[in-house]
Amino acid sequence: MAAPNSKATLKEYIKRKLGAPVLEINLDDDQFDDRIDEALQYFHNYHYDGSIKTYLKHQMTDTKSAAMKGDEQFVENAAGTHDYANEIVKQQKNYIVLPDFVLAVMNIFPFNDKSNLNMFDMRYQLRLNDLYSLTSTNILYYEQVQQQLSLMQHVLVGRTPIRFNQHMNRLYLDMDVDSIYKDEHLIIECYRKLDPTDFT
Known part of the structure; x- marks a missing residue:
């Protein structure tokens, strides 16, 4: 048999590996789909060929820059030895949201354009x-x-400190947002999942 190239052919391959048609396999299609999705997720996260290094381009518009300057507000309550109520905590929204297929962010390229040098540089x-x-x-x-x-x-000068969490899909830029020019592009070096619909 040729290698499975779709979810339907993969299901048939799994059934044969489990003993069908000699053995009766009593599994619902939803159960098959759940296990296949789990296997693909495991493959993306832990196998060398499940992800690829790529570069994403993200344009910083005025609305995105303005949103990054705002604050998120949390109201905290605690009991016990550290008893407090309605404690307000603020955190700056200095992040951009990345797509779900991004696994890890390695770097962002410097903002200064080295091709645009003036004579005093x-x-x-x-x-x-x-x-x-x-x-x-x-x-x-x-x-x-x-x-x-x-x-x-x-x-x-150093590099711009970055933080990324895959479950939040947020790339935090620990920097002064005003130093980013309008409509400037950020080049993000990252690892992304392979799309199983395009690459089987």
């Missing part, structure tokens, strides 16, 4: 002064300078 000045001499000297010096600039950027 340090990288621009270094390139302007060094590129003329690169034809007569080794490119090793240029690479070392770029690595030094990258290290300074990492130490002094």
Whole structure:
């Protein structure tokens, strides 16, 4: 028999593996669907070939930026030794909602556009002064300078801290929302589930 390529052929394959038609298999279609969905979920979460690394593009509009500046409010009550009532706790909504197929977020790419350098930028000045001499000297010096600039950027500025929880589908950006320009695109490096309707 060929490999199952749909849910119906997978059900027939499972029945034969369990002994049908010699044995009578008394299972409802809903039971089959539940077990197959559980198997696919397990495959997506734990098998190497169940997910793929991808890059998502998310555009930050004015309404999304305004929503991220707002607060969520919770009212807490506790009893016992820490007795309090109607304690109001606020949390900033500095998150964007990602699709259900995202399993993990690894990184977001820096917001600054390196192709849009002005003449007062340090990288621009270094390139302007060094590129003329690169034809007569080794490119090793240029690479070392770029690595030094990258290290300074990492130490002094750093990366934007992110938090992601798969069950909430929220990617939290722990940063100043005002530093994101209008209609700017965030590039999100993540792992996503394979779609079983497209890839079998």
